[in-house]
Amino acid sequence: MAFHYGQIIKEYRERHKMTQAKLAELWPKKDGGVGVNTRYVQDVEYGSKKIDDQGTLRKLATLLEIPLWRFGLSEYDPFNPASLPGAGVKLYNETLDVTEGFIKQTLAMRRTASLPEVQRSAQSLQRLFDYFSTYTPPSTRLEPRFLSLYAQGQSLQGLMYFEHRQYAQALETFEAMYATSQQLGDPVLQVHALQKLAVELNRARRKQEAVQAMEEARDLSFKASKYVAAFANAYLAHIYAAAGEALRFERAITTAQSLAASLGSSYGDGTDFVVHKMSSILQLRSRGYLRIGEPRKTLALHDELRSQIQQDSNLWLDFRLQLYRAKAYLMLHDVEACLEAAREFFRDVVDWRSPHRLSRGDELLRELEAAGYGELKAVKELKEELREAARNMASHQQNKTDARD
Known part of the structure; x- marks a missing residue:
């Protein structure tokens, strides 16, 4: 059947x-009135009657919320020039500028704001991209700059899944982000997508795939910038440490730190969507030492890392600082110092209201129990405090869901 407007109207x-x-x-009628007989609508939908008047098509588009491009019309109406584009669906550079700024702001918020605050911002961006997908023509959605921002929107969506411990959905979203970055052919975005893929592959115990993804990201970073190269090497070190590759870990993390230092305070300022500060690199070094069995190096790095976190205002790393300290003391069999650091970790992590971050406490408790300290009163108390925090978090989330419903 040949195309006709009635098909869209019926849809x-x-x-x-x-x-x-x-x-x-x-x-809508041409004379400004409204109302026709039902048979007329049937004839239009079946294609036996044609609509030639643009004014009627525009009014139908408004009535049925049909994107104008579906009728082959633009936002600009030559018969109504006062109705200018911009408030509708056409993308302007200014709109994309605002979107880019909003993405960078949301990414930066993760350093200082609780998860619910970051999520509200991420959801607003998701609604914006949903609107673009519905009301803009395919040609507009293939513009390189739009695709670049869309990939970053996918990144934020994946990070929200990650924060809620929905790791399978996070991996799926990052795979979609990687597909978008390949479509665009932008090495910056490909590095960001591969980094997130590698982290989730590593979490899924697909360690060799994680290493391959981050090595590819490292190679691509040479085509991008120093900002991206520092970021890629930092996470390559993270993945090497998880795989037990001590020598490669040391080499990659030193490269990352050297590159970031050469950029000064501009590293992590949002250039090329890198909001990863020097303190984040030191945090990956600290964690890496634990993974390669060097807890004393983690403890030796503690004061430098704490100072850098304060300098960068990278507050969301505070809880990790105490977590790694607790793990290091546990590896050295200093249970008293471990529990002291664990209490500080708990104090720092609760206010972030992130299921993923709180789950690091469960991980630490399992390690304490595996080491034979599960029956200690202090361990049992800490376990109950974490359970209570998890219950409160789940209750808060349920109340929000009920309020939306």
Whole structure:
């Protein structure tokens, strides 16, 4: 069957669960009136009657919320020049500028704001991209700059899944982000996507795939910038440490730190979407030492890392600082110092209201129990405090869900 406008009209009428009779009642007429008989609507939808008047098509688009591009029309109406584009669906550079700024702001918020605050911002961005996907023509959505921002939107969506411990969904979203970055052919975005893929692959115990992804990211970073290269090498070190590759870990983390130091305070300022500060590199070094069995090096790095966190205002690393300290003391069999650091970790992590971050406490408790300290009163008390925090977090999330419903 040949294309005709009636097919689109029927599609959107049915989306709105509107009968042909109801549409006939509201049908816009050329003379400014409304209302036709039901048979007229049927004939239009079947293609036996044609609509040639642009004004009628525009009014139908408004009535049924049909994107104008579906009718082959632009936002600019030559018969109504006062109705200028910009408030509708056409993307302007200014709109993309605001979107880019919003993405960078949301990424930076993760350093200082609780998860619910970051999530509200991420959800606003998701609604914006949903709007673009619905109301802008495919050609617009293939513009390089739009694709770049869309990939970053996918990144934020994946990070929200990660924070809620929905790791399978996070991996799936980052795979989609990587596909977008490949479509665009932008090495910066490919590095960001591969880094997130590698972290989730490592979490899924697909360690060799994680190493391959980060080595590819490292190679691609040479085509990007120093900012991206420092970021890629930092996470390559993270993945090497997880795989037990001590020598490669040391080499990669030293490279990352050297590159970031050469950029001064500009490293992590959002250039090329890198919001990863020097303190984040030191944090990966600290964690890496634990993974390669060097807890004393983690403890030796503690004061430098704490100072850098304060200098960078990278507050979300505070809880990790105490967590790694606790793990290091546990590896050295200093249970008293371990529990002291664990209490500080708990104090720092609760206010972030992140299921993923709180789950690091469960991980530490399992390690304490595996080491034979599970029956200690202090360990049992800490376990109950973590359970209570998890219950409160789940209750808060349920209340928000009920309020939306």
